[in-house]
Amino acid sequence: MERIGWQEKWTLRYAVAGLVFLAMSGFEGILMRTQLAAPEALQGMEALLMNIRPVTHEPSPAELFYGMLTVHPIVGIYGFAYTCVMGAFYFLVPFLLKKEIRHKKLVPVNFALQVIGVLTCWMSGFFGMFNALYTLYWPLPVSYNRVPLAGSIAFTSGATIIMVNVLLFAFNLFSTVLSKSNPHSYSFGQFLLAAFGIPRLLRWLGLKKDDGPNPNYEELPVFIVAVGRGSIDTVINAIVLLSAGALILVYGLSALFKVPLDSGAVDALVYKNWFWWGLDMVADGNVLIYTAGVWYLLIPLLVNRKLYGESVVRTVILVDLLVSLGVWSHHLLGDRVQPLVMRLLSGQFITWGEFFTMGLTIFASLMTIWLARPVKLTPALKFVLGSIFGFIIGGTAGLIQANIGLNVVFHNTQWVIGPHAHMLLLVGLGMLLFAVIYALVPMLTKLEIRSQRLADIHFWTWLVGALTMTYAMGLAGSRGMLRRMLYENALYQPYMQVALVGGLLIAVGFVVFLVNVVSTLGWVNVLSLVVPERWLTPRSGLRET
Amino acid sequence: MFKNIPVKEGLYVCYRYNLVELYGLYGGSSPIHALLRPKSAAERRLTVEREERIWFGVLIVVFLVFNAITLSPLVPWQKWLLWSQPAPDRRISIEIANYEFNLPPQGIEVKAGELVEFVATSRDVTYGFGVFRSDGTMVFQMQVVPGYENSIIWKFDVSGTYDVRSTEYSGPRHPEMLVEDAIQVIP
Numbered sequence: 001m002e003r004i005g006w007q008e009k010w011t012l013r014y015a016v017a018g019l020v021f022l023a024m025s026g027f028e029g030i031l032m033r034t035q036l037a038a039p040e041a042l043q044g045m046e047a048l049l050m051n052i053r054p055v056t057h058e059p060s061p062a063e064l065f066y067g068m069l070t071v072h073p074i075v076g077i078y079g080f081a082y083t084c085v086m087g088a089f090y091f092l093v094p095f096l097l098k099k100e101i102r103h104k105k106l107v108p109v110n111f112a113l114q115v116i117g118v119l120t121c122w123m124s125g126f127f128g129m130f131n132a133l134y135t136l137y138w139p140l141p142v143s144y145n146r147v148p149l150a151g152s153i154a155f156t157s158g159a160t161i162i163m164v165n166v167l168l169f170a171f172n173l174f175s176t177v178l179s180k181s182n183p184h185s186y187s188f189g190q191f192l193l194a195a196f197g198i199p200r201l202l203r204w205l206g207l208k209k210d211d212g213p214n215p216n217y218e219e220l221p222v223f224i225v226a227v228g229r230g231s232i233d234t235v236i237n238a239i240v241l242l243s244a245g246a247l248i249l250v251y252g253l254s255a256l257f258k259v260p261l262d263s264g265a266v267d268a269l270v271y272k273n274w275f276w277w278g279l280d281m282v283a284d285g286n287v288l289i290y291t292a293g294v295w296y297l298l299i300p301l302l303v304n305r306k307l308y309g310e311s312v313v314r315t316v317i318l319v320d321l322l323v324s325l326g327v328w329s330h331h332l333l334g335d336r337v338q339p340l341v342m343r344l345l346s347g348q349f350i351t352w353g354e355f356f357t358m359g360l361t362i363f364a365s366l367m368t369i370w371l372a373r374p375v376k377l378t379p380a381l382k383f384v385l386g387s388i389f390g391f392i393i394g395g396t397a398g399l400i401q402a403n404i405g406l407n408v409v410f411h412n413t414q415w416v417i418g419p420h421a422h423m424l425l426l427v428g429l430g431m432l433l434f435a436v437i438y439a440l441v442p443m444l445t446k447l448e449i450r451s452q453r454l455a456d457i458h459f460w461t462w463l464v465g466a467l468t469m470t471y472a473m474g475l476a477g478s479r480g481m482l483r484r485m486l487y488e489n490a491l492y493q494p495y496m497q498v499a500l501v502g503g504l505l506i507a508v509g510f511v512v513f514l515v516n517v518v519s520t521l522g523w524v525n526v527l528s529l530v531v532p533e534r535w536l537t538p539r540s541g542l543r544e545t
Numbered sequence: 546m547f548k549n550i551p552v553k554e555g556l557y558v559c560y561r562y563n564l565v566e567l568y569g570l571y572g573g574s575s576p577i578h579a580l581l582r583p584k585s586a587a588e589r590r591l592t593v594e595r596e597e598r599i600w601f602g603v604l605i606v607v608f609l610v611f612n613a614i615t616l617s618p619l620v621p622w623q624k625w626l627l628w629s630q631p632a633p634d635r636r637i638s639i640e641i642a643n644y645e646f647n648l649p650p651q652g653i654e655v656k657a658g659e660l661v662e663f664v665a666t667s668r669d670v671t672y673g674f675g676v677f678r679s680d681g682t683m684v685f686q687m688q689v690v691p692g693y694e695n696s697i698i699w700k701f702d703v704s705g706t707y708d709v710r711s712t713e714y715s716g717p718r719h720p721e722m723l724v725e726d727a728i729q730v731i732p
Contacts, residue, residue, distance in 0.1 A: 062717045139691070143669065268671060309593075309594050332688075336688070336695050336697050340627075352608055352612070359604045363596075363600045364597075405623045408686065409683045411686060412673065412713060481681070482710075482712055488720070
């Protein structure tokens with residue numbers, strides 16, 4: 001019988017839920033890949049599923065495809081990535097601060113709301129055929145001759161639950177950091193100043209004297225600083241998406257009660273700017289800053305050396321926050337009505353700010369490993385290196401399309417979603433979260449990862465699969481293949497067939513990973529995460545201490 | 546059931562062949578905290594290592610070179626989309642509504658080398674206006690935002706026929722938005 005803390009057990013539950021969502025999102029991905037490679041392949045399965053779908057007419061293959069495409073990123077990002085991040089931070093933040101979570105009751109509440117919110121969104125696509133995509137460009141989500149009304153209401157309700165939950169989580173994180181449960185407590189003002197790096201900047205500019213050797217709020221581990229700063233993006237993102245969701249929900253409910261509102265009352269371009277400003281806080285905000293923070297945490301732990309260039313790193317996280325507030329126009333480079341100065345400054349030049357911040361972040365990370373030689377290439381460290389590789393490739397692809405000249409032929413192509421988005425998500429972020437799981441499982445449970453060989457197979461199949469898939473998509477994109485498009489002719493089918501092989505390799509890697517983790521923990525221990533302790537025999541399962 | 550392999554009591558290691566020992570989880574002084582917190586006042590100041598300065602220099606050079614090339618007329622359309630605001634030789638209006646392109650009834654015939662302004666408007670949702678060669682490769686595109694006149698100037702170099710396709714998702718009938726051989730470019 002293994003004894004395990006309450007928080008550790010909840011972190012494992014978050015990880016399990018996150019992995020289930022990754023499996024769902026991946027399964028949808030494979031289905032869509034199959035449809036792109038062989039358009040008729042899913043007909044048999046769809047005919048069976050139609051028996052349980054409460055829709056009035058039989059949906060077309062396009063409606064099914066776009067329904068899946070709408071929920072695929074929600075399940076992948078808010079289901080897999082956010083849930084895993086929540087679980088990991090709920091363990092790491094109190095652990096590193098030597099404090100308890102401020103509002104412990106919120107831990108299970110956050111878990112439940114995240115699962116309910118994501119599943120509601122998923123069901124709006126699967127059962128309700130909601131198909132406005134995550135971009136929700138105004139007025140498509142309120143054009144009820146194109147998207148189903150019930151699906152629209154269900155989707156925005158699910159998204160609202162997720163966003164409120166994200167705000168609750170951020171509130172709990174900030175409360176934990178700021179709580180006065182030990183001598184090293186900070187006021188909210190002090191923390192905000194530190195989060196924005198103001199005292200540091202003032203000292204650098206010679207406007208403030210050194211505080212001396214007294215321990216102060218700047219002694220927070222750099223990971224905590226990154227979590228704090230990234231969470232500012234997380235909060236802005238949630239508030240903006242909440243406002244957009246509320247707007248769509250109001251229109252939906254008005255239509256439901258037969259008093260439809262005029263969609264022309266909202267300016268499509270202003271909405272698009274507002275929406276992307278908030279949405280981009282995920283892609284170019286908290287993902288980058290949280291990722292940097294996790295590298296800064298894991299690498300010193302895995303190679304047993306202090307982080308190289310920590311002083312610059314702390315400043316870089318501040319700059320990253322400022323950059324993330326100003327980059328959204330790179331999503332509007334195809335909009336000729338977006339002012340040129342916005343496209344050039346916000347769309348192109350500020351986006352290059354990420355080249356500098358991530359460039360310095362990656363340099364500090366690699367230098368730390370280099371200077372710590374000889375190091376053992378443990379699975380966690382391998383996956384950290386994989387995630388750095390993913391950010392280099394995916395970030396470079398992003399800079400190519402976030403260019404007012406090149407975007408003319410790259411906008412909305414498979415290039416954007418392949419070598420940029422999926423490279424970042426599957427290799428950059430995905431491998432980082434695997435690294436966290438490989439590192440945290442032994443820390444949480446005192447059990448070693450069972451098989452080094454399986455971890456290696458997981459590493460290579462995942463990496464080669466993702467590279468194959470995104471490279472094929474990128475080639476198709478550079479040949480003019482659009483994203484979000486079902487082609488009737490076979491123009492791009494060879495590329496899509498190669499991409500499907502890549503997708504299947506990724507799936508093999510994921511299954512190998514699951515086998516390894518389950519055999520590490522043991523079935524009974526995994527079961528003990530989801531069933532009450534009294535159902536298990538006294539000698540089995542992960543027991544709470 | 547799989548057999549568990551317990552790690553030495555009180556010692557939190559990631560792997561047996563790893564170097565790090567994490568103990569004293571909640572309270573006490575643990576190496577993990579020493580590893581992660583800056584200690585001295587010097588560590589709290591902004592200091593830049595020599596290698597970081599060199600690397601930062603490399604990043605600046607890459608930034609300058611890449612942006613100089615892509616903003617220059619080496620990307621041909623930057624000549625008329627960015628650097629000059631030429632008066633177009635022709636103006637072609639396209640209206641989009643209910644998943645359909647309403648192109649000029651007489652068809653679109655342009656001469657290679659002339660500057661053509663395409664002005665697209667949408668009467669319902671956001672669409673895209675994309676021009677493609679017959680082999681599927683893209684010539685150019687723009688977003689068509691409802692409530693605005695969306696315009697782009699283009700100069701075709703190669704004669705032939707070109708397809709028009711919506712490049713933005715507008716609902717489940719989006720894939721149908723293709724007009725083959727919509728533009729004829731004559732020498």
